[in-house]
Amino acid sequence: MDFCPKCGTRMRVKRVEGGVKLICPKCGHEEFRKTKVLQAKYEVSPETRREALTVLTGEESEISTLPTTQVECPKCGYGEAYWWIIQTRSADEAPTQFFKCKRCGYVWREYS
Numbered sequence: 001m002d003f004c005p006k007c008g009t010r011m012r013v014k015r016v017e018g019g020v021k022l023i024c025p026k027c028g029h030e031e032f033r034k035t036k037v038l039q040a041k042y043e044v045s046p047e048t049r050r051e052a053l054t055v056l057t058g059e060e061s062e063i064s065t066l067p068t069t070q071v072e073c074p075k076c077g078y079g080e081a082y083w084w085i086i087q088t089r090s091a092d093e094a095p096t097q098f099f100k101c102k103r104c105g106y107v108w109r110e111y112s
């Protein structure tokens with residue numbers, strides 16, 4: 001979804017006040033997207049023994065207040081999902097974008 005509308009280059013995601021800014025590294029085109037920044041919570045999974053990001057720390061009701069975007073659900077193919085970002089531990093790292101399908105509730109993440 002995050003391709004530059006002018007030149008088609010994959011855009012970089014940068015966290016800014018109130019959302020994220022998409023910046024094209026090739027032509028410099030910028031877009032602002034308003035969303036919520038949720039707190040990251042890291043937990044070690046007892047099954048995989050790997051550190052995992054807890055997807056949502058808030059109440060389920062909080063999801064309905066999140067903005068939606070046009071993105072295809074990898075599970076059911078529906079074209080609209082809630083989305084938010086989680087700031088990783090380092091402020092220099094690109095924020096991780098999460099999506100939750102409006103139809104089936106599947107949650108996935110996109111690495112930028």
Ligand SMILES: [Zn+2]
Pocket residue numbers: 004005006007008009024025026027028029
């Ligand atoms: Zn561009």
Ligand SMILES: [Zn+2]
Pocket residue numbers: 073074075076077078101102103104105106
């Ligand atoms: Zn779905």
